Amino acid sequence: MAYSSLHGRKPMERASKISHTNIIASQEVKDLLADCSIPRPADTQTVQDLLARVPQPANQTIKHVIAVDGSFSEALVRDEYPSATITFFAFGSLIFKLDDLRQLDRQTFIAPEDLAKLKKIQRYQFALPTRNISRNGLGLQDSIRLTLHEFLERHVDGESSLYDTLRWLIFRRWTSNPDARRALRYCPNKDVNQCAREEIVLTPDTPYRSECASCGGPIYLADVLRLHELVDDEQGASSVTYYLLSALETLALVNVIHALWDLKPILLREFLFIKDGPLALFGQVFSLIEPLRDLANFLSSYRDPADQSRVLPLLNVVGLEKSGSFVEHAVQIEKSLDKALSEAQAEGDIAGVVLPLSNEYIYKYVVPGNPGGTITYGQTTYWGGKLIFKARDGSTYVATVPTLGGHKSAPRLDDYINLVDVLDGVSELRCSMYDNALIPVALANRLVSLSEVPSSRILESFARGTIRK
Numbered sequence: 001m002a003y004s005s006l007h008g009r010k011p012m013e014r015a016s017k018i019s020h021t022n023i024i025a026s027q028e029v030k031d032l033l034a035d036c037s038i039p040r041p042a043d044t045q046t047v048q049d050l051l052a053r054v055p056q057p058a059n060q061t062i063k064h065v066i067a068v069d070g071s072f073s074e075a076l077v078r079d080e081y082p083s084a085t086i087t088f089f090a091f092g093s094l095i096f097k098l099d100d101l102r103q104l105d106r107q108t109f110i111a112p113e114d115l116a117k118l119k120k121i122q123r124y125q126f127a128l129p130t131r132n133i134s135r136n137g138l139g140l141q142d143s144i145r146l147t148l149h150e151f152l153e154r155h156v157d158g159e160s161s162l163y164d165t166l167r168w169l170i171f172r173r174w175t176s177n178p179d180a181r182r183a184l185r186y187c188p189n190k191d192v193n194q195c196a197r198e199e200i201v202l203t204p205d206t207p208y209r210s211e212c213a214s215c216g217g218p219i220y221l222a223d224v225l226r227l228h229e230l231v232d233d234e235q236g237a238s239s240v241t242y243y244l245l246s247a248l249e250t251l252a253l254v255n256v257i258h259a260l261w262d263l264k265p266i267l268l269r270e271f272l273f274i275k276d277g278p279l280a281l282f283g284q285v286f287s288l289i290e291p292l293r294d295l296a297n298f299l300s301s302y303r304d305p306a307d308q309s310r311v312l313p314l315l316n317v318v319g320l321e322k323s324g325s326f327v328e329h330a331v332q333i334e335k336s337l338d339k340a341l342s343e344a345q346a347e348g349d350i351a352g353v354v355l356p357l358s359n360e361y362i363y364k365y366v367v368p369g370n371p372g373g374t375i376t377y378g379q380t381t382y383w384g385g386k387l388i389f390k391a392r393d394g395s396t397y398v399a400t401v402p403t404l405g406g407h408k409s410a411p412r413l414d415d416y417i418n419l420v421d422v423l424d425g426v427s428e429l430r431c432s433m434y435d436n437a438l439i440p441v442a443l444a445n446r447l448v449s450l451s452e453v454p455s456s457r458i459l460e461s462f463a464r465g466t467i468r469k
């Protein structure tokens with residue numbers, strides 16, 4: 001649900017309520033509901049007690065924002081039954097300078113040429129067969145594996161390929177760890193070739209395409225994502241498209257981090273990365289979570305080359321949500337946030353107020369679950385901790401920021417990496433979530449949309465030219 005649709009219910013939704021009455025009155029439903037619990041509203045005092053103030057950073061290092069976003073759409077390529085479909089993916093990163101944004105902020109009319117300043121973007125597009133389509137006589141599963149492999153291998157405008165980034169990420173190539181290896185539990189050709197081989201080990205030296213020693217079938221690096229396991233010839237592949245898109249968006253983000261790291265690590269301090277949605281991966285692709293946490297940890301403990309005793313946390317990254325349970329919860333506690341913000345502002349300038357979300361808080365007030373359970377919220381799917389942030393201009397954000405030392409069930413403020421700088425950067429976006437007008441993400445949405453004309457490379461035209469020092 002879009003955030004803006006929280007207010008004002010559409011006529012259709014009201015009409016459908018009538019039939020709901022009969023359902024709720026049935027005994028079976030009553031019995032079911034007697035067993036169910038739903039999160040209860042958080043009381044004002046609880047929220048007040050947990051809220052903290054975010055000071056303005058003493059020395060804000062963030063100068064540029066990179067927003068990553070994407071979309072997919074399924075297209076029928078044959079109308080008759082059984083229908084055949086292809087899914088188009090478009091995703092990329094938009095880059096702009098905070099100074100340009102501040103400039104735009106002061107203008108009452110935004111000219112197209114001003115907006116063009118923001119349009120520096122790295123864009124990827126590809127089409128994936130998703131139903132009743134075969135490549136060179138391959139089954140759907142193998143057609144998808146091959147198509148994804150070829151896409152990830154591609155170098156867009158001479159940049160490093162997304163495979164280079166995937167390899168960098170899963171084998172932690174930022175360290176010189178000689179033990180880096182990754183095992184596929186089964187041969188990915190086991191269904192097609194009846195191959196019984198298990199525990200296929202991939203190392204950083206394994207080519208992006210190798211061959212199974214037992215059945216001779218192809219083994220791709222992308223098989224570590226295990227998406228093919230969800231594909232079946234009859235049901236098609238629509239169940240993988242969402243997981244794949246979130247993995248690709250994440251790779252696009254890491255691709256820029258990787259490029260900046262290779263260029264000059266210290267430059268990362270000047271960038272704020274914004275990902276549309278939480279910093280999380282669901283479905284099979286959650287296997288990228290551990291490497292992402294390791295990367296965040298590694299970058300946050302970077303030592304100043306000029307003074308080894310000084311730690312300069314390099315990573316500024318935030319995921320921002322526009323819909324879902326957490327956004328609805330943020331609306332529910334809005335009054336408490338407003339009160340805390342105005343009280344704090346009466347005492348001095350701040351970046352805003354923040355509510356760190358612990359496992360206990362989430363399961364009590366936001367989503368159903370057991371606050372005392374052994375698996376904490378997001379333990380296998382998130383590479384950051386959640387929080388609700390009320391910025392100085394009154395805009396509310398539901399955000400994820402990576403935490404030091406991996407997953408935390410009750411993150412403290414100093415567990416979030418570069419929290420003060422990151423939230424101050426977010427507050428500069430100055431856009432109300434009610435209008436769904438998160439500037440970079442909304443812009444990226446439009447720019448990445450399929451109808452857009454291709455745009456130029458991001459780091460060649462931007463980082464290499466304007467920020468090399």
Ligand SMILES: [Zn+2]
Binds near residue numbers: 189195196214
């Ligand atoms: Zn095999």
